[in-house]
Amino acid sequence: MTRIIALANQKGGVGKTTTTLNLGAALAERGRRVLLVDLDPQSNLTTCTGHTVQEGDLTTYHLLHHPERSSSMTPKQVRDNVSLIPTTLDMATAEVELSGKIGREMILRKILHPLRTRYDYILIDPPPSLGLFTLNALGAANEVIIPLQSHPLALKGLGQLQLTIALMQEVNPSLQIGGIIVTLVNRRQNLDSEVEAAIRQRAGNLVFETVIPVNVRLAEASARALTIFEHDSHSIGALAYRDLAGEVIQRGTA
Amino acid sequence: MTRIIALANQKGGVGKTTTTLNLGAALAERGRRVLLVDLDPQSNLTTCTGHTVQEGDLTTYHLLHHPERSSSMTPKQVRDNVSLIPTTLDMATAEVELSGKIGREMILRKILHPLRTRYDYILIDPPPSLGLFTLNALGAANEVIIPLQSHPLALKGLGQLQLTIALMQEVNPSLQIGGIIVTLVNRRQNLDSEVEAAIRQRAGNLVFETVIPVNVRLAEASARALTIFEHDSHSIGALAYRDLAGEVIQRGTA
Ligand SMILES: Nc1ncnc2c1ncn2[C@@H]1O[C@H](COP(=O)(O)OP(=O)(O)OP(=O)(O)O)[C@@H](O)[C@H]1O
Ligand SMILES: Nc1ncnc2c1ncn2[C@@H]1O[C@H](COP(=O)(O)OP(=O)(O)OP(=O)(O)O)[C@@H](O)[C@H]1O
Ligand SMILES: [Mg+2]
Numbered sequence A, B: 001m002t003r004i005i006a007l008a009n010q011k012g013g014v015g016k017t018t019t020t021l022n023l024g025a026a027l028a029e030r031g032r033r034v035l036l037v038d039l040d041p042q043s044n045l046t047t048c049t050g051h052t053v054q055e056g057d058l059t060t061y062h063l064l065h066h067p068e069r070s071s072s073m074t075p076k077q078v079r080d081n082v083s084l085i086p087t088t089l090d091m092a093t094a095e096v097e098l099s100g101k102i103g104r105e106m107i108l109r110k111i112l113h114p115l116r117t118r119y120d121y122i123l124i125d126p127p128p129s130l131g132l133f134t135l136n137a138l139g140a141a142n143e144v145i146i147p148l149q150s151h152p153l154a155l156k157g158l159g160q161l162q163l164t165i166a167l168m169q170e171v172n173p174s175l176q177i178g179g180i181i182v183t184l185v186n187r188r189q190n191l192d193s194e195v196e197a198a199i200r201q202r203a204g205n206l207v208f209e210t211v212i213p214v215n216v217r218l219a220e221a222s223a224r225a226l227t228i229f230e231h232d233s234h235s236i237g238a239l240a241y242r243d244l245a246g247e248v249i250q251r252g253t254a
């Protein structure tokens, strides 16, 4: 049973891309076959894997316009056990181009359908908005995992995201909230602990035990298009993403 | 000559909202009449001013549908010398609703036209995307100021933003790049200094001397819906935003 996970949050800069890449890499380290899907016109995930899109590569942009082509494609392998459907900056126009199509929120679901048998985990990285790309991520996924920054505005956005998830559950009944990850935690700041406590208070068991700490190694890894395990495998960022992978695996078997 | 400034960057979490509020407050402290415009369906700016939208208040949502109403409205005063056009979460549907309209990128310009005489500075806070709200911000502004996080992915997004600005300059010839602010700088991290140096290398004099440091006081202020000057007027965050206001004023007179 392939787990298709959307890492969604309309708030910007909360670690969606960093989590998609490093959670994916941690799952791959444990032998899982992982597919990463870049669904953000800013193509940060593609950049962070170090992958360069060549002439003729199938990107999410092409596939959103021609979903039937996915059954004959092989996503690019970017690491051991990690493949990628990349995107490019032309994606920026796709939202408008596709907004007229019937079933426009379910196109990614169609794209991923023939690919599911090849992977244990498909992780989808959407942009910071509740627009058509995020709706497609929620339409394709059977779980949404929400990275939530331990900052004051985080909980306000969560309610709005939950409303959108509820609406998408009507067209995608298999969609569940898989969990909430508290990210960018600075242990030395009282504010972060207060916000983290407030998140746990409100969302209870949905919240993973693992938090992702602020760790410059994670930002450095992005700069060098490396996973955290390639850049500094003993950093607190690496340890956190390994622990998170363990929890994600465990919840799937529960 | 009213300066209408869009604080634009499609990257998430780079400090657009924090800068709109605190740069605005710093300009107001120096006696300038400031209007803040919340153009983000997530309505973070509105939340951060502490303003609650009442039944019957005119929001950016209403005004985008009925721009002619702005000539008879009085934006809400939220602080000495600071007024606000707030928004609410219904804004999320506006992008789709307005996408069919002729001149859809210039609606905010029409809204602000009759209000210009009342303010020295109008600061516009758009969402993290290059969609219709950001295009309206660029269509209404005579300057765009770009907050750029001292993190690796920042420069990649800058090129894309500059392309969008160039396209909008064809429909709004008065639009100039007013400057780039390096934000969320952690002085103790080499990565931040490297990225800051790369930004200055590439963008030269466009980059403000002032950088906005990482300062938990700024995040705390958001939590309490206070400006940084109300929350901790001696913090490094407060000093930075005052310095930035000084530079912004100076560039306007140059
Ligand atoms: N735990 C962390 N510690 C330090 N830096 C981090 C951490 N997580 C992410 N970053 C850095 O913060 C920035 C934002 O992270 P990221 O791009 O993953 O967020 P995002 O939610 O995908 O943003 P967007 O909404 O723009 O897509 C990046 O430069 C990244 O390298
Ligand atoms: N210099 C700073 N030091 C510490 N925290 C900051 C700083 N600037 C912003 N923050 C915090 O970081 C988070 C993101 O900032 P902000 O909301 O201003 O960015 P944004 O670019 O408007 O995000 P979005 O793209 O989602 O609109 C907020 O919780 C804010 O309080
Ligand atoms: Mg991202």
Ligand SMILES: [Mg+2]
Pocket: B016, B017, B018, B040, B044, B045, B125, B126, B127
């Ligand atoms: Mg904002």
